[in-house]
Amino acid sequence: MLLLRLFRERSMRQSQLIYRGSESSVVRIIRGSLGQDGNGRFVCVPGIKLWQQPRPCAWCGEPFTVKYVQAAKTRFCGRSCSAKWRMRQPEIVARVHTAEIHARIGAKVSTWLRETPKGRRHAHRFAAIKPMRIPGMRARISAILRQMGHRPPWSGGKGRGITRPQGLLLAALGAEWVAEHPVEVRPRQKIRPSCYYLDLANPKKKIAVEVDGATHYTAAVKEADARKETYLRSRGWTVLRFWNREILDWNASGRLTGSSISMTFRRFGIRLSR
Ligand SMILES: [Zn+2]
Structure with missing residues (x-):
């Protein structure tokens, strides 16, 4: 009786050590061979081999048992818990998330x-989601973007509200214009954007008005403007x-x-209001 009490006390001491997350808790779990006595405390279950004794998972704390002696040193109840623990270790994360590894996974x-047929089906399914x-x-x-204060990085026009000259002209043009x-x-x-934005437009009459600033003097922008105009x-x-x-x-x-x-504007039958 006394022996059993001493044994229980030893087990409880050890389980407290485990809960405090001491360095060599794994070793203690295995040597101490803990089980659960129904009171939320881990004590030894008599008649079960040491490596088969239930022990708390080092990640979720749930007691678990292992099936094979080879897994006697396992600290986690499953792959999920061990993965969660691993991906909280900065040195492991740094080793896993490198540019080369990302590129390798991406290529794969x-x-x-x-x-593969399955892969192609998968790709098709995702392409269909719009x-x-x-x-x-x-x-x-x-x-959501507005709430975040998001502003597209490109200058002028889209997403920035209209410029002052744009506003002046819009006011003079009338209700048909946007x-x-x-x-x-x-x-x-590939060379063109998927959508062009017209500074001012009359969609009914299909008249576009582009109001250009100083950036439109540069060769690259001139070229892009020419492409846009040709398309329109x-x-x-x-x-x-x-x-x-x-x-x-x-x-x-x-x-x-x-x-x-x-x-x-008069040439296109448009009267500007003063
Ligand atoms: Zn777990």
């Missing part, structure tokens, strides 16, 4: 997607181009009806 996955086509999704995402009008680009090509013309749009400066001057001069800007 893309080979699988391309070259979150932005789900009703209300675009609104939800833009609400700013930042999106035009989808079909068919998709091929889709039946008329493209008019003005400089920011032109519009500001026109506004400063009291929006003369005889100005070059109003005369340009």
Whole structure:
């Protein structure tokens, strides 16, 4: 009786050590051969071999037993718990998440997607998922982005609100006109964006007005502008181009009806209101 009590006390001491997460708790679990006596304390279960004694998982704390003597030193109840513990160790994470390993896994996955029937089915299924086509999704995402204070990194136009010259011209143009009008680009090509935004547009009459700033002097932007214009013309749009400066001057001069800007619009049957 006394012997049993002494044994129990020893077991309890050891289980407390384990709960405090001492360094060599694994060794103590195995040597101490702990079980559960129904009171939430780990004590020895008589008649069971040492390595078969239940022990608490080092991650989730649930008691578990191992089936094979080879697993006697296991500290975790399963692969899930051991993986969770491993991925909380900074040195292990640093070893696993390297650029080379990511590239290797990426290459393996893309080979699988391309070259196996199952992979191809998988890729097809994912390609068919178009979150932005789900009703209300675009609104939800833009609400979240706005809440986050997200601003697209590119300058001007899209996402930044309209510029002052754009606003002045829009006010003079009337109700049929909209700013930042999106035009989808079909068919998709690598060189072009999937969607063009028109600074100002009359979608009914298919007239686009581009209001350009100083960045449009550069060769790369000129080239992109030319591509955009070619595409729009091929889709039946008329493209008019003005400089920011032109519009500001026109506004400063009291929006003369005889100005070059109003005369340009006049040619397309558009009257600017003063
Ligand atoms: Zn566990």
